[in-house]
Amino acid sequence: MAKIFFASSGASADALISSSPALKKAIIKARAIARARKSSFCVKSTGKIPHTKTLLDGYTFDSASEANRYVYLKTLEKAGRISALCIHPGFTLQPGFKDRLGRARRAITYIADFSYEQEGLSIVEDVKSDFTAQDKVFRIKSKILCFQNPNIVFRAVKYHRGAWIEI
Known part of the structure; x- marks a missing residue:
């Protein structure tokens, strides 16, 4: 399971995603909106190869x-x-x-x-x-x-x- 958080605040969004499908869509849209490094949207993977997906300048990096x-x-x-x-x-x-x-x-x-x-x-x-x-x-x-x-x-x-x- 991926752990989702905003890099600027470090606040976990796991509980929010499970409670509302509409909020899940809003969090996914936030990836496209965040531009600055301090407000980049990150998704942490806990799979075979742990990595943090990062959005920067509109690009999603693995x-x-x-x-x-x-x-x-x-x-x-x-x-x-x-x-x-x-x-x-x-x-x-x-x-x-x-x-x-x-x-x-x-x-x-x-x-x-x-x-x-x-x-x-x-x-x-x-x-x-x-x-x-x-x-x-x-x-x-x-x-x-x-x-x-x-x-x-x-x-x-x-x-x-x-x-x-x-x-």
């Missing part, structure tokens, strides 16, 4: 680390060191098709965290922890992405000891 990377890249963009910053760019690794029996098969897609231009290079980034970097699906999809798009540079990054490093 983790607080990813939101921090966004702030860092926005700073670089304002300083002119990178350009064309794109949030959650999607790539089609294999188009959808119908098999011999006529069953529709979905396309295989990869949604990265960020893409941008730096010194003439197209860079695609994913923010990972040590645990999520070992995910087999991530590793396979990133290899297919690099194979199909030899003109891009793919980076998996993490925040370690006060700096962003490439994994």
Whole structure:
């Protein structure tokens, strides 16, 4: 079960959600309204990979680390060191098709965290922890992405000891 709270107050909304479906819809809408970092809307996951979904500048990030990377890249963009910053760019690794029996098969897609231009290079980034970097699906999809798009540079990054490093 996810635990929902507002980052500015830290107030839990679990009891409110269970008491009113209308309030649940209002809390979901609050994710789209919150813009400033202090009033960002967060959802804490207690699943296999604990993370905090964070809304910042109208974007929903899968983790607080990813939101921090966004702030860092926005700073670089304002300083002119990178350009064309794109949030959650999607790539089609294999188009959808119908098999011999006529069953529709979905396309295989990869949604990265960020893409941008730096010194003439197209860079695609994913923010990972040590645990999520070992995910087999991530590793396979990133290899297919690099194979199909030899003109891009793919980076998996993490925040370690006060700096962003490439994994």
